[in-house]
Amino acid sequence: GAGVSQTPSNKVTEKGKYVELRCDPISGHTALYWYRQSLGQGPEFLIYFQGTGAADDSGLPNDRFFAVRPEGSVSTLKIQRTERGDSAVYLCASSFGGPQETQYFGPGTRLLVL
Amino acid sequence: AQSVTQLGSHVSVSEGALVLLRCNYSSSVPPYLFWYVQYPNQGLQLLLKYTSAATLVKGINGFEAEFKKSETSFHLTKPSAHMSDAAEYFCAVTSSNDYKLSFGAGTTVTVRA
Numbered sequence: 001g002a003g004v005s006q007t008p009s010n011k012v013t014e015k016g017k018y019v020e021l022r023c024d025p026i027s028g029h030t031a032l033y034w035y036r037q038s039l040g041q042g043p044e045f046l047i048y049f050q051g052t053g054a055a056d057d058s059g060l061p062n063d064r065f066f067a068v069r070p071e072g073s074v075s076t077l078k079i080q081r082t083e084r085g086d087s088a089v090y091l092c093a094s095s096f097g098g099p100q101e102t103q104y105f106g107p108g109t110r111l112l113v114l
Numbered sequence: 115a116q117s118v119t120q121l122g123s124h125v126s127v128s129e130g131a132l133v134l135l136r137c138n139y140s141s142s143v144p145p146y147l148f149w150y151v152q153y154p155n156q157g158l159q160l161l162l163k164y165t166s167a168a169t170l171v172k173g174i175n176g177f178e179a180e181f182k183k184s185e186t187s188f189h190l191t192k193p194s195a196h197m198s199d200a201a202e203y204f205c206a207v208t209s210s211n212d213y214k215l216s217f218g219a220g221t222t223v224t225v226r227a
Contacts, residue, residue, distance in 0.1 A: 091158070099210055
């Protein structure tokens with residue numbers, strides 16, 4: 001079956017611009033996660049959805065970052081007033097929802113802020 | 115709060131030699147532990163996971179890991195390295211009260227012919 005998909009695969013933007021990153025989870029997965037991976041580091045948690053609601057957004061670095069999942073499937077990560085430090089690979093994962101469940105990752109969106 | 119520490123950011127092994135990647139965790143509650151592999155320009159793929167059943171866990175591609183509570187470790191091994199094992203490996207932890215994965219910094223494996 002289809003895995004987690006993310007679009008776009010690459011995004012180049014200018015400092016101060018707004019960007020949206022999209023994640024399509026595996027069908028039937030109730031949980032959806034966003035992580036950010038900087039060069040040479042492990043992924044860092046941003047936000048977790050159970051259904052339509054954000055169950056844990058403690059990893060969002062500041063109020064420029066926001067994510068939605070209005071129908072409990074597709075999710076969009078939104079970044080306002082981008083900064084060069086936002087450059088990273090943004091990873092999305094989905095699972096059946098328990099902490100012991102495997103999180104399946106998408107290929108990521110590589111964001112470059114110039 | 116949970117965390118993992120991966121000892122050694124780079125490991126180089128000869129083809130056919132043992133692969134050993136070290137992971138130590140910190141958790142105030144019983145952990146769930148995962149090893150993921152990331153090939154160049156690809157997403158993370160699960161190798162294996164420990165979820166409080168058998169302490170010796172077998173995964174894909176001949177990898178296995180052993181959960182040792184007394185040592186707070188979950189080291190990954192493969193008896194005989196193959197060229198295709200060259201990749202970056204991440205250890206991660208969750209628990210019953212924390213669904214998010216906390217990752218280590220990763221270990222890059224290179225395999226010498």
